[in-house]
Amino acid sequence: MKIIEKGSIDSVPGFYAAGTKCGIKMGDAPDLAVLLCETACTAAGIFTTNRVKAAPVIYCRNILSRNNDNVRGIVVNSGNANACTGQRGLDDAALVAGEAEELFSLFGESVLVMSTGVIGVPLPVDKIKKGLRQIRKNYPNSSGESFARAIMTTDLQEKCLAVEIEVEGVPVTLGAAAKGSGMIHPNLATMLAFFTTDAAVSPDALSTILRRIAERTFNMVSVDGDQSTNDSVFVLASGSSGAPLISGPESPGFSAFFEAFLEAATILTRKIAADGEGATKLVEIRVVGADTYNSAVQVARTVANSPLVKTALFGADPNWGRIICAAGYSGVPIEPEKVDIYFGKLPAVKKGVAAGTHRDKLSDELRKKEVVLVIDLHQGDQECCFWTCDFSGDYVRINADYCT
Amino acid sequence: MKIIEKGSIDSVPGFYAAGTKCGIKMGDAPDLAVLLCETACTAAGIFTTNRVKAAPVIYCRNILSRNNDNVRGIVVNSGNANACTGQRGLDDAALVAGEAEELFSLFGESVLVMSTGVIGVPLPVDKIKKGLRQIRKNYPNSSGESFARAIMTTDLQEKCLAVEIEVEGVPVTLGAAAKGSGMIHPNLATMLAFFTTDAAVSPDALSTILRRIAERTFNMVSVDGDQSTNDSVFVLASGSSGAPLISGPESPGFSAFFEAFLEAATILTRKIAADGEGATKLVEIRVVGADTYNSAVQVARTVANSPLVKTALFGADPNWGRIICAAGYSGVPIEPEKVDIYFGKLPAVKKGVAAGTHRDKLSDELRKKEVVLVIDLHQGDQECCFWTCDFSGDYVRINADYCT
Numbered sequence: 083m084k085i086i087e088k089g090s091i092d093s094v095p096g097f098y099a100a101g102t103k104c105g106i107k108m109g110d111a112p113d114l115a116v117l118l119c120e121t122a123c124t125a126a127g128i129f130t131t132n133r134v135k136a137a138p139v140i141y142c143r144n145i146l147s148r149n150n151d152n153v154r155g156i157v158v159n160s161g162n163a164n165a166c167t168g169q170r171g172l173d174d175a176a177l178v179a180g181e182a183e184e185l186f187s188l189f190g191e192s193v194l195v196m197s198t199g200v201i202g203v204p205l206p207v208d209k210i211k212k213g214l215r216q217i218r219k220n221y222p223n224s225s226g227e228s229f230a231r232a233i234m235t236t237d238l239q240e241k242c243l244a245v246e247i248e249v250e251g252v253p254v255t256l257g258a259a260a261k262g263s264g265m266i267h268p269n270l271a272t273m274l275a276f277f278t279t280d281a282a283v284s285p286d287a288l289s290t291i292l293r294r295i296a297e298r299t300f301n302m303v304s305v306d307g308d309q310s311t312n313d314s315v316f317v318l319a320s321g322s323s324g325a326p327l328i329s330g331p332e333s334p335g336f337s338a339f340f341e342a343f344l345e346a347a348t349i350l351t352r353k354i355a356a357d358g359e360g361a362t363k364l365v366e367i368r369v370v371g372a373d374t375y376n377s378a379v380q381v382a383r384t385v386a387n388s389p390l391v392k393t394a395l396f397g398a399d400p401n402w403g404r405i406i407c408a409a410g411y412s413g414v415p416i417e418p419e420k421v422d423i424y425f426g427k428l429p430a431v432k433k434g435v436a437a438g439t440h441r442d443k444l445s446d447e448l449r450k451k452e453v454v455l456v457i458d459l460h461q462g463d464q465e466c467c468f469w470t471c472d473f474s475g476d477y478v479r480i481n482a483d484y485c486t
Numbered sequence: 487m488k489i490i491e492k493g494s495i496d497s498v499p500g501f502y503a504a505g506t507k508c509g510i511k512m513g514d515a516p517d518l519a520v521l522l523c524e525t526a527c528t529a530a531g532i533f534t535t536n537r538v539k540a541a542p543v544i545y546c547r548n549i550l551s552r553n554n555d556n557v558r559g560i561v562v563n564s565g566n567a568n569a570c571t572g573q574r575g576l577d578d579a580a581l582v583a584g585e586a587e588e589l590f591s592l593f594g595e596s597v598l599v600m601s602t603g604v605i606g607v608p609l610p611v612d613k614i615k616k617g618l619r620q621i622r623k624n625y626p627n628s629s630g631e632s633f634a635r636a637i638m639t640t641d642l643q644e645k646c647l648a649v650e651i652e653v654e655g656v657p658v659t660l661g662a663a664a665k666g667s668g669m670i671h672p673n674l675a676t677m678l679a680f681f682t683t684d685a686a687v688s689p690d691a692l693s694t695i696l697r698r699i700a701e702r703t704f705n706m707v708s709v710d711g712d713q714s715t716n717d718s719v720f721v722l723a724s725g726s727s728g729a730p731l732i733s734g735p736e737s738p739g740f741s742a743f744f745e746a747f748l749e750a751a752t753i754l755t756r757k758i759a760a761d762g763e764g765a766t767k768l769v770e771i772r773v774v775g776a777d778t779y780n781s782a783v784q785v786a787r788t789v790a791n792s793p794l795v796k797t798a799l800f801g802a803d804p805n806w807g808r809i810i811c812a813a814g815y816s817g818v819p820i821e822p823e824k825v826d827i828y829f830g831k832l833p834a835v836k837k838g839v840a841a842g843t844h845r846d847k848l849s850d851e852l853r854k855k856e857v858v859l860v861i862d863l864h865q866g867d868q869e870c871c872f873w874t875c876d877f878s879g880d881y882v883r884i885n886a887d888y889c890t
Contacts, residue, residue: 131815132811132814132815133813133814133815133818133819133821133822134811134814134822134838135822163807165807165811166807166835166838166840167839168823168837168838200805201806201808201810201811202806202807202835202839202840203840308793308808308815309814309815310811311807311811389793389877401604401605402606403567403570403604403605406538406570407536407538407569407605407712407713407715408712409537410537410539410713410715411535411536411537411712411713414537415537416537416538417537418538418539418570419572434570434572435570435571473793
């Protein structure tokens with residue numbers, strides 16, 4: 083696998099991406115993005131499990147249930163989540179998709195839509211339509227970077243990448259763009275990720291691959307434990323590379339594609355965690371020696387979401403008591419007297435009590451920009467890797483501001 | 487029920503309380519407290535469900551399983567949790583109890599112990615023994631206030647009260663002291679509460695009453711969602727009022743005692759929430775119209791623990807989207823299109839969409855020192871009341887400081 087320098091979502095031949103400012107956000111930040119493919123794509127999406135689902139989530143699930151092999155693109159706006167907007171929200175999602183289909187002369191129901199931003203405010207469809215016409219004018223000048231910037235909310239950095247692999251001897255490209263924790267008007271830490279590829283993948287295989295990969299990446303990141311109404315991950319596969327079709331795990335080329343996809347998703351996931359609101363460091367939590375994989379995840383997630391752990395990490399406070407305590411209330415029947423905890427490679431806890439490493443040394447480990455915490459439950463052989471960030475005073479500042 | 491002005495845990499005849507500084511904490515803050523009764527008491531305790539239990543929790547559970555009708559007092563230290571301290575921690579807990587029993591000429595296993603503070607550091611038993619001798623010297627000069635102050639960690643205010651009721655025509659007193667969220671060296675937001683009474687209550691009835699009351703009060707408060715290794719609530723009943731024995735719900739006097747106890751516990755719970763680390767306001771979350779009581783609690787707890795909700799409350803940001811979003815990922819199958827949300831009496835959400843109340847009005851409601859959020863799920867007739875506080879930048883400052 084080769085990482086393409088300055089690669090992005092449009093590094094895949096046949097894909098076009100652009101972003102512009104259509105006026106949903108105040109100020110100068112771009113807020114409308116379009117991704118298109120010049121040929122029909124197979125497509126898959128996974129969506130938030132929140133009971134409160136934004137209109138574009140409902141819209142896309144419907145479309146993908148009817149059409150997962152002739153998708154041509156996606157329109158994304160930031161600044162407005164189109165969530166808790168009732169029937170009008172669903173109508174607005176369809177209006178935006180329809181406008182893009184008309185402007186780019188595409189079949190109906192071939193364009194998906196996604197939104198991120200403030201909840202409960204009707205989508206300003208007229209602004210979006212105007213923005214789409216602007217993008218149409220500049221077509222086909224593609225810029226994956228401007229796409230990645232237009233989907234951002236409080237993200238500090240655009241997140242994109244592209245990799246090249248070989249599938250059965252044929253060069254294949256995988257591109258991606260994502261946004262993480264963030265809000266424009268204070269809102270939800272919505273996570274969105276978009277993948278493009280010229281590999282040929284059947285709709286079913288694409289859906290299975292995306293689900294498995296998200297389980298180990300996008301489902302294993304938490305900035306503040308809140309789950310958004312809009313969280314979504316999409317992948318579009320054009321097949322134009324000419325590589326043989328991947329229709330399931332038995333297909334030659336499946337492994338190469340899966341591994342590259344997993345690595346790309348892991349890189350994006352780490353970028354999302356590192357760019358969490360007010361984050362000063364990336365934290366990787368590895369739970370090992372668990373009875374079951376789910377137990378490992380439950381412990382990791384509970385530790386990652388503990389405000390006491392996160393503030394200690396911010397302060398480089400080697401307060402391992404908060405970590406074992408969070409593991410203790412995770413709901414997993416851990417045996418405290420068996421638990422070991424490491425900060426990087428330094429033992430902090432051995433069999434549930436202090437390991438004796440000097441606190442200054444432990445603290446130094448927590449001062450790194452990337453901190454690794456290892457929690458060994460000594461109850462089995464299952465493990466997981468989870469990513470989060472620390473909790474700084476900036477998190478509160480960013481999130482306490484008044485909406486307007 | 488009459489609230490006794492400046493009442494405390496020693497307002498109950500026959501009870502003695504004191505606090506002193508024994509040197510566990512740095513600085514001048516007191517860190518050792520003793521509660522004694524001149525006669526034998528029935529006693530009950532409830533403890534953290536965290537898998538990681540501090541030594542004094544394990545010690546007290548053992549003692550109370552053998553002796554719940556001849557308890558004479560309790561020793562509490564702050565500054566050190568005696569948690570994750572292995573066998574030595576258990577031995578230390580017994581040493582402290584034994585020292586108090588000897589100094590005050592009491593039977594073995596008649597004194598309970600509790601600790602709160604930093605995890606993983608051995609208890610400085612010698613300092614505590616010295617402090618106990620100091621307290622013995624000043625005996626019987628009682629001060630419930632000094633007890634309440636010595637159990638504090640980062641609490642800003644001591645929390646105590648006493649009430650007077652009549653049980654079958656006989657005056658009975660109920661006293662209490664509690665500590666909430668807080669830490670001295672940065673540590674856990676341990677919640678401790680102690681109740682005294684001269685009512686006559688059988689051990690079984692006392693245990694049942696305490697459990698039911700905690701379910702509606704101490705189990706319904708959250709500052710940051712972290713559950714400590716030391717959380718405990720105790721009650722000691724001397725029976726010296728001469729009121730008839732309460733041995734169960736059928737006893738005359740049960741209701742009067744239960745109601746007074748519940749009200750006292752509710753007052754303390756609200757004080758604990760209002761004095762959360764960095765809190766600027768008390769937040770009461772009422773979930774109504776739930777299918778089951780547990781569903782109501784689950785929604786309330788999830789909303790109360792959402793950092794996005796808590797920072798919005800700090801900023802008086804009327805961002806109801808964060809509230810309905812948290813309800814949506816609570817795990818309860820809410821139906822978003824049925825949900826109403828009120829800020830105080832102002833409708834913010836009707837049937838899952840904006841109710842149309844001007845955001846300035848909603849924001850004003852959130853500026854109050856006591857904020858009430860009502861979430862009506864319209865799925866049934868069950869409801870609950872939950873207390874929490876907002877999340878300010880001070881929370882991070884308090885919790886990110888380095889241990890030493």
